[in-house]
Amino acid sequence: MIERVIKRYIGPRSFYRRALGVMLPLALQNAVTNFVSLLDNIMVGQTGTASMTGVAVVGQLMFIFYMFVFGTMAGPGIFCAQFWGARDMRSFRAAFRYKLAAGLIVCGLCMLALGLRGRALIGLYLTGGTAETAEVMARARAYLSIMLWGMIPYTLSSVYATTLRETGRTVVPMVSSLLAVAVNLVLNWVLIFGKLGAPAMGVRGAAVATVVSRLCELAVNLVWSHANAERVLFTRHMLEGFPMNRRLFMNLLSKSAPLMANEALWCLGMATLTQIYSTRGLVVVAALNIANVLWDLFSSLIFSIGGAIGIMVGQELGAGETELAVETDRRLIALAVAISLCVSAVFLLTAPLFPAFYNTTDEVRSLAARIIRVMALVEPFDCFATVCYFTIRSGGRTAVTFLFDSVFTWVFCVPAAFLLARFTSAGILVVYGVSMMMIAMKALMGFIMVRGRFWVNTLTGR
Numbered sequence: 001m002i003e004r005v006i007k008r009y010i011g012p013r014s015f016y017r018r019a020l021g022v023m024l025p026l027a028l029q030n031a032v033t034n035f036v037s038l039l040d041n042i043m044v045g046q047t048g049t050a051s052m053t054g055v056a057v058v059g060q061l062m063f064i065f066y067m068f069v070f071g072t073m074a075g076p077g078i079f080c081a082q083f084w085g086a087r088d089m090r091s092f093r094a095a096f097r098y099k100l101a102a103g104l105i106v107c108g109l110c111m112l113a114l115g116l117r118g119r120a121l122i123g124l125y126l127t128g129g130t131a132e133t134a135e136v137m138a139r140a141r142a143y144l145s146i147m148l149w150g151m152i153p154y155t156l157s158s159v160y161a162t163t164l165r166e167t168g169r170t171v172v173p174m175v176s177s178l179l180a181v182a183v184n185l186v187l188n189w190v191l192i193f194g195k196l197g198a199p200a201m202g203v204r205g206a207a208v209a210t211v212v213s214r215l216c217e218l219a220v221n222l223v224w225s226h227a228n229a230e231r232v233l234f235t236r237h238m239l240e241g242f243p244m245n246r247r248l249f250m251n252l253l254s255k256s257a258p259l260m261a262n263e264a265l266w267c268l269g270m271a272t273l274t275q276i277y278s279t280r281g282l283v284v285v286a287a288l289n290i291a292n293v294l295w296d297l298f299s300s301l302i303f304s305i306g307g308a309i310g311i312m313v314g315q316e317l318g319a320g321e322t323e324l325a326v327e328t329d330r331r332l333i334a335l336a337v338a339i340s341l342c343v344s345a346v347f348l349l350t351a352p353l354f355p356a357f358y359n360t361t362d363e364v365r366s367l368a369a370r371i372i373r374v375m376a377l378v379e380p381f382d383c384f385a386t387v388c389y390f391t392i393r394s395g396g397r398t399a400v401t402f403l404f405d406s407v408f409t410w411v412f413c414v415p416a417a418f419l420l421a422r423f424t425s426a427g428i429l430v431v432y433g434v435s436m437m438m439i440a441m442k443a444l445m446g447f448i449m450v451r452g453r454f455w456v457n458t459l460t461g462r
Contacts, residue, residue, distance in 0.1 A: 009334040011327075019332065022311055025170035027304035028178070043188045044206050045358040049286055050132060051203050052360065054139030056289030057125045060274050061118070062147060064267045065110045069155055071263025072106045073099055073162045075256025078396050080166040081311055082458070085318030091248060098252050100159050106260075107155040111148055118144050125278045125285060132282065139203045146207035153211075153218040160221040166311060176220035184213035258398040265406035269414055273435060276417045280428045287367035287428075290355050295375050298343050302383050305336040306390035313394040317458050326456060329394070333387045333450070340383035347376035370429055378436045381443040388446025395457035404445065412438040 011019075045052040076099040083092040114121070122140045126133045161173035190198050191205025201208065278285045309332050316325035351372040355365040393401050417435035420426050449455065 009331060011331045015328075015331060016335075019308055019312070019335070022168070022170060022308045023304050025174035026165065026307045027301055028174050042357055043192050044203055045290075045360065047192065047202055047359070049282075049360045049364065050135045051139050052289060052358065053282060053286050054136045055143055055203055055206065056285060057122050057136070057140045058144045058147060059289070060125065060271050061114060061121055061144070064271055065107075065114070065151060066154075067263045067267035068106050068110055068260070069103060069158050071260045072102045072256070073158055074259040074263070074393065075398065076102070076252055077162055077166055077310065078255060078314060078393065078398075079252060080163055081314030081394075082318030082396075084167050085315035094248055095252060096159075096163050098249070098256075099163065100156075102256065102260075103155045103159050104152075107151055111151050114144065115148055124275050126282070136282070143203040143207045146204060146211060150207075150211035150214040153214040157214065157218040157221050160218075160225050164221070164225065165307065166314075168311065168315075172224050173221060176217045179220060180213040180217040183216050184209050187212055255396050255398045258402040259393070262398075262402040262406045265402075266409055269406060269409035272414055273417050276414075276421050277428060277432060279421055280431070283361075283364055283367060284428050286360060286364045287355075287371055290358055290360075290364070290368040291371040291375060294347065294354055294372060298340075298347075298379060299382075299386075301339065301343070302336055302386050305332055305339075306387055308332060309387060309390040310394050313391070317395060317456070320458060322456050322458070325394075326453065329391050329450075333384070333391070336383050336387045337380065340380045344376045344379040347372055347379070351376070367428070371432060374429060374433045374436065378439055381437075381440045385439055385443040385446050388443070388450050391450050392446075392455045395455040397455050397457060400449070400455075404442070404449070408438075408442050408445075412441065 044055045076095040079095040080092055080099070083089075083095060119137075119141060122137060122144070126136055157176070161176065164170070164173055187209030188206055190196050191201045191209055192203075193205075194200030198205075274285075274288065277288060309329055312332070313325045313329050316322075316328060352365075352369040354372065355368040358365065358368075389401055389405055392404065413435045416438055417431055420431045420434060
C-alpha cells in the first residue's frame, strides 16, 4: 500500500531532473523579479516610514499592471506550449504574434490609466488628511511618475521571456532577470542614498533604478532571441503566415479572454482587499508591505512549479500523451505541497526576524510579524489552490479558471473582509485572517476538479 502511494506521488530521479531543469530557472527568475521589489522596499525603508509606505502603495498599483500582463501572456502561452509539443511552428509563431500585440495594447491602456488617474488611485489607500498622509502621497506620486516608463520594457520582456520558457529555454530569461537584479541593487545604492557623487534621490532613485534594470532585462531577452533565431524558431520568419487564419485567431481569443479577465478581476480583488485593510490605518499599510514581501517570495516559488505544470503538462497534452500528463501533474502537485509545508514552518518560527531589517516603528514591526504568522498558516492551502489553477489552465479550461480564481475572490474573500471591516470593530489580524482562510475552501474545490480529470484537454487536434 505504502509503495503504491509512493510510486503514485513520487517520481523517479529522472522525473525530478527534468522538473528541476524547468523549475529551477523559473524559480530563480521569479525570485529575482520579486527581489527587485524587495530591494526597493528594504532600501527605501531605510529612509523612513513615509517613503516605504508611498512605494508600497504604488507597488499595489503596479501589481495590478503586472497581473494584467501575466493574464495577457497566459492565454496564448497555453497554445505556445501545446503547439511546441506538437511541433506546429506556423501556429506557434501566430500565437507569439498574438501575445506581442495583446501585451502592447494592455500596456498602453494601463499606462494611460495610471498616468491620468494615479493621484486618485493612490488616495484610495490613504485615509485621513494628516501631514503624514500628505507626505506619503508626495512620495508615492514621485515614485509612480518614473515607474510608468518601465512598463513598456517590462511588457516586451515578458512576451519574449514567457515564449522562451514555453519552448523549454528557461536559462536566458533567468540570466536576464539576474542581470536586472544586479543593476537594480547597484543603482539603488547609488541613487537612493547618493553614493559615488550622485545626488540622494530617495524614492525617485529607486524608481530610476527599477526602470533601468527593466531595460537591461529586455535587452538580453530581445537580442538573444533574434540572434539565435535558428534555435528558438519563433523569431525566424516571425511574420510567416500573417495574418493568422480566422479560426486560430478566434480560438486564441476565446481561450485568452477569460484568462485576461481573470487576472484583471483577481488583482483588482487583491487591491480591494488591501484597500479594505488600509482603513485600519497607515500602520497596517506599512506592516502589510513588509509581510507581503515574504508572501511574494514564497509565491514566486510556487508559481515556478505552476509554470513547470504549464510547460511540462502542456507539452505532453499537445503531444497526445494524456496519461503521462496526468502523472506528471500529480507528482508536481505533491512536490509543491511538500515545499509549502516546509516554508510555512520556517515562516512560523522566524516571523519576527524579517521586519527587524526595516527602519520603522516597533508597532509596525510587531504587527508585520503577526501577519507573517497568519500567512504561514494559509500558505499550504494557497499553494494547493495555485497548482490546481495551473493544472486546469494547462488543458485550456480557461472559463473554469475564471470562476475558480477571480470569481471566488470576489464572492468569498472580498465580502468577508468588507463586512468585518465595515460593521465590526475587529482588529486587522481578524479581518485579514478570516478573508485569507477562505482559501482553504478554494483548495478543496481545486482538489475536486483536478481529481475529476475534466481538465485533460488537447488544443492541437491530437
